Amino acid sequence: MDVKANAPLAMARLARLDLKADLAALGKMASDFERIVGYMDILAEIDTQGVEPMYSPMVEPLGPRPDEPLARDERKADDILAEAPERVGRFFSVPRVV
Amino acid sequence: MTELWRLNLTQASRGLKNRDFTVTELVGSCLDRLKATEPTVAACLAVLEERALERAKELDGQGFDESKELWGLPLTVKDVFCLKGAPTTAGSRELANYRSAYEATVVRRLKSAGAVIIAKTNCDEFAMGSSTEFSAFGPTKNPHDPQRVPGGSSGGAAASVAAGQAPGAFGTDTGGSIRQPAGLCGCVGLKPTYGRVSRYGVVAYASSLDQAGPLARTVADCGRLLGVVAGPDERDSTVSTAALPDLKNPVPWDPKDLVLGLPTQLWPSDLDPGVAKVLGEAKARLAEAKVKLVEVDLPSLKYAVAAYYILATAEASTNLARYDGVRYGFRQPEARDLLELYAATRQIGLGPEARRRILLGTFVLSSGFYEAYFRKAAQVRRLVFQDVQKALTECHFILAPASSLPAWPLGSFLDDPLTVYLMDLMTLPLNLHGGPGLSLPAGLSDGGLPVGAQLWGRTLDEEGLLSAGALLEKLWPPMPWPNL
């Protein structure tokens, strides 16, 4: 299938990966991709008409939380900002989005 | 002084209570053992020696506290658990220098139960792998044969327990990542019911499949560790609100009243001879004790690996989207524009297996393929769930090998991802189902490698599972220490 043959690079663009940076590995990555997706196609043989999809096995999960703010001393903003690779004042900073 | 590191959790706790030794002595012994074995097994990414000894001193000063279930007991946690102020790398270059601003619920509960966390253990990057070879910081080695893998992704956790670095550890199991390495390293590993343990602060791989759980050297120790961390958490809305059973001191199940179901799909005729031999003997011992072994049929298992890898990679592809170099973690500094920043950061920061799974997951969710892959896989998940539910009405527990192979030589399958995925068939159906599973050593192969078996229980029935596990543990040979 053509779409699938082009898929690794198209998916890399969507997923923000630079596969072309590693040309040596690109061919292997693409052939692994094709083999694995080819294996996944086994699902085509099973009839699942009318089967309700199961997205999670949650049992009796917790409901929503009350609308109450944290106490100020529980806030972690400064610790979080300390991890930023680049900062301008209290802003996270990235190359300019034109 | 005896070698305190040899004590299991229960023994060590008793010794502390009787004041046979101090926390500092116990923790010190484990740290010494850790330093002695680490050059061979490489189980740890960070050793928290200073912190641990300080805490030990503090606990010694306060004196034994009966109300604290894990008072003074040294443990390790897989490096996917956030520990405030310590590195949390998830085995990834992306997070090599990342320090979490908050603490995982599991870690918080362990600490308030009096545990002393001595190290953070190695794992496949973002818990994606079955051998711990996909750690960005190098592989962990199997304590029983350092030329071989410890399994994965919680390979560091299993190796640390098997090597005597700590009597207990916490790992995560998304497709078998606790049960399989426990089997390959010869220790006990418990994957609780999905939602039994909070995932808050556990670096996510696949959110609907991930579950944190303990590894230790006995079934009772696993129960004790689970009891401390399990139960509702206001920070994780997928956690079950169901009442917590008593998980301490499991009473071995009456063998004459135990029916174990063996799925034909997981006991193939071409099972690895080493595994088949050890498990054959293990089954014989069960039969001797009058445990009833019946065949059960799980026909949908034919599709389980495909369904699992679709669902898991789909969730992973978006769970890993946050590693973009904007707010924390690695950033490719030379990037000229935003697109380049994203692509270069992620290409370099994320390893080959993580990138492979991101590509697959992006694909199965993408426009035009969602129905045929993602939605279909979720439907197959329902069928697997129904098959397991039905089988569990025909038996108390399902019995299966913990791995289709004993520990394999390092590097064996690095270039063959599909084969490794297919090997996960033994463990991953349980993650699709959501129920609890317990892996325990069944014996040593002729080559001296541990072989494990696993039980699958009914949803939320960890109590029964531990009880059945306690029986098997009694009937099967004890696991010898590795020669380290």
Place this chain on the structure above:
Amino acid sequence: MTNMEPVIGLEIHAQLNTRTKLFCSCPTGGQTEPNENICEICTGQPGALPRLNEKAVELAAKATLALGGRVNGFSLFSRKNYFYPDLPNGFQTSQLDPPVGQGGGMTLTLADGSEKFVRLNRIHMEDDAGKCVHDEKRDRTLVDLNRAGVPLIEIVTEPDLSSSQEAVDFLKKLHNALVRLEVTKGRLEEGEFRCDVNISLKPVGSPTLGVRTEIKNLNSFRFVGQAIDFEIRRQTALYVAGAPVEQQTLHFDHVKAETWPLRSKEEAHDYRYFPQPDLPPVRVSPALIERLEKSLPPSLESVMARYRGLGLKDEAINNLLSWPGALSYFEEALKARPEAKRLSTLMAELFLPACRQSAIEPGEARLKPAQLAKLAQMMAEGKLGKRAAYEIFGDLFETGADPEALVQSKGLALVSDGEALADWAKEIVAAHPDEAQKYRAGQGKILSFFVGRLMRRSKGAADPQKAAQALLDVLGPAGQG
């Protein structure tokens, strides 16, 4: 050339009126610095998990019910995946299918007096992104995540609107309704109520829709009107020229009042929606729906009718409706039974602008509704003139003092207020034309009749000498017989 008519649909984003964010306990406002109200959840730290705010669900359900829609007892959040620096997780958490609310709509009164029902397609919850600031000097984009995770509802209409006027009328009416319900504070300048517009043209009477364009992120009613008008002209010109309309996303330049295509993306978006595995399905119980239904205020139509009955003009009513908290303040003040019209004027001209200037809500003002009502009543009863009222208002608003006491202490009571005396003098003279005629004909002592009337009108509060002077000003000198 066939006549073309516009087909317009709206997607409105309203910030829900909660104290904390949609999935974490960070405050939704009140920050003084960038990245102040952030935590591990709204910055997408490894291992962090969302937990839904129950108030957001309630408000979304309440809005749905008030707009005549159906609340789904079971709805799901999905992940909408794309990369942007202000999107911490690499996905937005939004409801795809099923959303919390479906259906409903609002009736518009058109210019010709006829009515039109504008249908709603759906109402769903989602979290907002952060904010990017572009720093030209440094050539960097700066990211502030205070807004990231703030709860929104998105209200999607059917393409039932046919002109900029209809679209703007609909938006104003919707804004009023949501503000009155306290579903949103609706402060446009804060981006708490904003809208995307979908427009296409079709031949009049044809059921087939043309290619549509989408104008993104308009945060003022005026811009919505201008953007739609411009886009209709642009598309019409394309049809006339026989050129195709391109399906695209547009940005509105409010300085030039023109739409422009947003910079072409490298690839079409593929959001890869799938159910968010970290959140259980959203449940809204029949009991909650019942409770919310009971809590709904009377319909906008009945409120309008009641206020019109009190003598308020539609413009004044709409003004009250568009200010968050203004209506409940007004209702509270009405309890003191002041003259409604004067009260609404005081609110529109003095009280609400003062609130905006102090950046507070009416309910937070020191000046309590009963005091404002008293002020209105004093004016209506002629105890205080307009100028004096405006003069003391600043003090009243600052201190919340009793207007009567303040008027006393400042000696501003009407007795010395020439303006009010003059009003009364005019009123009394006009009411007694015969006596005025006699006075002007030379019966000078009739002045005392007028003074007596004025004193009675002022309930004895007027200074008689000043009252006489005021009357003289109106009547002029007495005639010379």
